[in-house]
Amino acid sequence: MVKTEFDIISVGDATLDIFIRVTEASIMCSEDRSTCLLCFNYADKIPIERLDRSVAGNAANNAVGSARLGMKTAFYSIVGDDETGQAVIETMKKEKVSLKYLRVDKGKLSNYSVVLNYRAERTILTHSEPRTYKPMHFGPAGWVYFTAIGKNHDKLLQDIVDHVRRTETRLAFNPGSYQLRQGLDKLLPTLKETSILFLNKEEGGMLVGKQLGMDALLRALKETGPEIVVVTDGPRGANAFDGHKMWSIGVFPVKVVEMTGAGDSFATAFIAALHYNLPLTEALRWGSANSASVVGEIGPQAGLLNLKGMKQMLRRFTRVKPKELK
Numbered sequence: 001m002v003k004t005e006f007d008i009i010s011v012g013d014a015t016l017d018i019f020i021r022v023t024e025a026s027i028m029c030s031e032d033r034s035t036c037l038l039c040f041n042y043a044d045k046i047p048i049e050r051l052d053r054s055v056a057g058n059a060a061n062n063a064v065g066s067a068r069l070g071m072k073t074a075f076y077s078i079v080g081d082d083e084t085g086q087a088v089i090e091t092m093k094k095e096k097v098s099l100k101y102l103r104v105d106k107g108k109l110s111n112y113s114v115v116l117n118y119r120a121e122r123t124i125l126t127h128s129e130p131r132t133y134k135p136m137h138f139g140p141a142g143w144v145y146f147t148a149i150g151k152n153h154d155k156l157l158q159d160i161v162d163h164v165r166r167t168e169t170r171l172a173f174n175p176g177s178y179q180l181r182q183g184l185d186k187l188l189p190t191l192k193e194t195s196i197l198f199l200n201k202e203e204g205g206m207l208v209g210k211q212l213g214m215d216a217l218l219r220a221l222k223e224t225g226p227e228i229v230v231v232t233d234g235p236r237g238a239n240a241f242d243g244h245k246m247w248s249i250g251v252f253p254v255k256v257v258e259m260t261g262a263g264d265s266f267a268t269a270f271i272a273a274l275h276y277n278l279p280l281t282e283a284l285r286w287g288s289a290n291s292a293s294v295v296g297e298i299g300p301q302a303g304l305l306n307l308k309g310m311k312q313m314l315r316r317f318t319r320v321k322p323k324e325l326k
Contacts, residue, residue: 004169005139007071007275009101011160012059012147012176013128014077015111016084019258019298021050025118038116038123054299055084055091056113058147058174058264064095065268065290065304066145071275074141076101078131080110091301101136105129117298120256135159141169143271146190147264148176161193170195172271173226174263180206184224192225196274198267201233214239215325218246228280230270230287232263239325240284246325249284252292252317261300265290269310281322288320289313 024046029036040046063075075097079085081104088110092099114125133153138144144160164171173194179187184207191197199221205211208220214231218241221229232238237250269290273283290305293313297303305313 003140004142005072006074006098006141008062008066008143008145008271009074009076009138009141010059010063010066010097010145010147011076011101011156012057012062012145012149013111013131014055014057014060014075014079014088015113015126016087017054017056017113017115017260017299019050019052019054019115019117019260020048021117021258021298022046023049023118025116027119038118050298052298054301055088056261056300057111058176059145059149060088060091061261061264061300061304062145062147062268063092063097064301065265066272067095067097068304068306069269069272069310070307071142071272072098074098074100076136076138078103078105078133080104080108080129081106082109084110084112101138105131115258115260117258117260120258120295122258122260124260138163138169140167142275143170143172143195145172145174145267145271147174148178150178157190161190164193172196172198172267174198174267175203175207184208188224194226196228196230196267196271197221197224197226198230198232198263198270200263201231204231214248215246230267232266232291238266238284238287240280240322242280247281247284247322248325249288249322250320252288252313252320254292254296256295258298259295261294261303262291264300265294265304269305284322285314285320286310289317292317 026039067073079088111128116123128150133156135155228242230240239248266287270283270287273286294303
């Protein structure tokens with residue numbers, strides 16, 4: 001077995017998230033509630049109930065969460081040459097995440113997002129700086145977690161795919177919005193090398209080109225190539241399919257404060273459970289526990305569990321267990 005330098009390398013963009021809690025808004029939905037709009041009075045001055053800031057981004061959330069769960073973690077990203085970039089670096093140092101693969105884009109700004117939190121649900125406004133993502137020729141690792149990243153990353157992606165093919169590294173793929181817009185044909189070479197594909201239900205439908213029931217969606221996504229497919233479904237929990245059995249788990253019943261990072265935290269703990277050689281059913285419980293902890297706090301990282309917290313959360317909600325879908 002190849003000796004690994006890291007248990008996991010998290011690959012993707014980092015941001016500074018500004019969380020704004022508002023109360024003076026309204027929701028307007030279509031009759032079937034398939035589309036809903038967050039509405040403010042045009043040209044009004046809208047009061048803010050609370051404002052928070054946090055380093056974020058799917059890969060950054062995974063890196064921090066993986067390190068807290070005891071995995072030796074590295075973070076690949078490109079950050080701006082500014083206060084936000086420095087904040088990302090300081091956060092990773094504090095969380096004991098290796099910066100071996102992090103680069104600073106000299107003279108450029110960092111990415112940022114504004115997260116509008118209304119009735120515990122979030123709407124995100126994002127800005128991404130243009131980057132050139134150069135291949136890094138990663139060292140041996142247990143996992144690579146590849147997630148939301150900007151344009152011009154084709155060479156980096158090819159490097160990751162080549163790395164997975166020639167080593168025992170397992171690829172966890174959680175495509176971001178830009179990657180999903182590229183379409184299934186573009187993503188197929190990556191999906192065929194993927195050990196675990198993480199998507200929410202809407203993203204899964206976008207990838208296969210149509211909205212399906214959960215069983216059909218899991219099967220359609222599995223046919224694209226991954227070994228395991230995991231689909232989260234908001235308050236209805238999460239589902240997994242390994243080609244043999246389908247499993248479903250509900251959410252842990254906790255008070256929801258803010259939803260940002262729920263999917264990232266689920267994927268992070270799911271991978272960590274497999275890293276500790278736990279079965280898929282227990283990985284679903286780990287994912288649900290981490291997600292429940294994160295939505296109880298503001299921002300995607302404050303609630304990320306360590307191993308002690310994970311054990312406590314799992315004991316607290318022993319009755320929440322996966323069920324096999326027939």
